[in-house]
Structure formats: C-alpha cells, structure tokens
Amino acid sequence: MRLLLDENVPRPLHQILTCFIVGHEIVHLLDLDGWSGTQDEALYPRAAAEGFHVVLTNDGRQMQRPREVAAIAASGLHRIEYPHKHTGLVGISIAIATVTAGLPHALTLLQEADGQRLITLRGIDPTSASRLRVVDPAAAPPKFWPSASRRSATPGDTRE
Template identity: 60%
Template sequence: MKILLDENVPLPLARMAQLLLKQHELQHVAEIVGWAGTKDIELYARAASAGFQVVLTNDTKQMARPLEVVAIAESGLHRIEYRHNHKHGGLVGLGAAVATVCAGLPHALTELECATGQLLLSLTSIDPSHQSRLRIVNPAATPPKHWPTAGSA
C-alpha cells in the first residue's frame, strides 16, 4: 500500500514506521520535492493523483473543517489519524506518538486491504501520562507475594 505521511507527522515517527512497515511504501510530505507546505485541501487531490491510497495525519481538526472534509471525500483516499497530546512534548510526546502509530497502523492497514470503499480510521492513543505509563511498587510499603519481610528467616 502506498501511504503518505502528512507534514504534521514528526520525521522520527516516519522513520520508525518506514522501518517497521517495509512491505508498504511510506513517504513523508517533507521528502517529496515540492510538496512541503501544501495545504490539506490540495494535498488530498495531489496524493490521489500520485497513486497514494492512504494519508496518515495527526491533524484531528481536519474533520471539523468543511472544505477539508470535501477534499478528503473527493480524493477517495483512506484517512488514518492518530491523536497527539501536545501538552506532552519532547521525548514523552514523540514516544507516545510512535507507540500509538506503530501499535495501531498494522491493524489499520489490514482493515484497509480488504476495504471495498473509502474508510476513515482513528488510531487509539497511548496515554503518555506518568500515572498510566508507570507502575511503581514500594516493597517496604506493599510487599509483593513471597517478598521477604523483616523478621522472616
């Protein structure tokens, strides 16, 4: 499948997806000469005429913009979005985006391979918050089963 990664997809994420999905052709907008800065309304028609079948984006507001929705519909391209919580920037934000895309994109592509018409997919986000990414056990306060305690010999 030929997949276009929108300009808002971080390049490190694009590299990781390209490594993991070698059976598909993934290209980032920034890597195609003359495509950087293309507005979304033009991008979908341009991508369709260049033979792309899928656009991956993290622009979750696209589907609320009437002209972009029409452009997506008229292109016939499948659209896959993933959410990126920008309050988690840096390595945490990038890690969450990479995890979300790498865990969900193979399943999405499997669905698209047997689709009979245009589909719009959303990848379920990996929660990057400290509380959901870590489980911390203090064995002094809450000893695990079989944990030796003081006084046991």
C-alpha cells in the same frame, strides 16, 4: 499500499514505521520535492494523482473544516489520524506507541475495504497513574521479597 505521512507527522515516526511495516511504501511528505507547505485542500488530490492510497496525519481538526473534508472525500484516499496534543518526549512517545500499535491493524482493514475509510487511531493515556505501577517493597513486599533481617545480613551469610 502507498502511505503518505503528512508533514505534521514527526520524522522519527517515519523512520520507525519503515523498519517494521513491510510490504507497504511509506513516504514522508517532507521527502517529496515541492510538497512542503502544501495546504490540505490541495494535498489530497495531489496525493491521489501521485498514486498514494492513504494519508496519515496528526491533524485532528481537519475533519471539522468543510473544504478540507470535501477534498478528502473527492480524493478517494483513506485517511488515518492519530490526534494528540502532547509535546516533547511524551508527545513523540505517544505518537510512536499509538501509530505502531494501530497502523498494522488499520492497513489490514484498508486492504480489505471496498471503499474509502476514515480511521482514528486511539492514543494511550500518558498520565503516570495509567502508565506506571509503583511498588514500595517496604510497605507491600512482593512474593519472595527478602525480609528486613535477610537484607541486613552480611554478604555470604545464609541465615534465614
């Protein structure tokens, strides 16, 4: 399949995808001469005419704009989105995690599809409470954690 990454897809994500998604051609819109700034209404028919099968976008509101929805439907292209609103390192990390975890499954599904599909990749929760497990070994020592008396022993001391 030929995948077109919309210009709102970060370039580092393109580099990562081309490293591990094999058997598919992945092209970033910004690498195509004269495509930068193409409005979505024109993008989908143009991509279909150029032989693309899928457009990957971060534009979660695209499906709320009637003329863009009509262009997507008329193009026959599959559309995959991974909407999120985070910026900076958290934003690129969420984009990478979401797309790299979901895209292989989406591509398998699309290869078997008998018609156009619209897919939303579900993102991860970036809050620290959902992403981290923090243990204070002084308050809740893990199994086999050395006792306080053992930690204060001198190096080479084998006292229990």
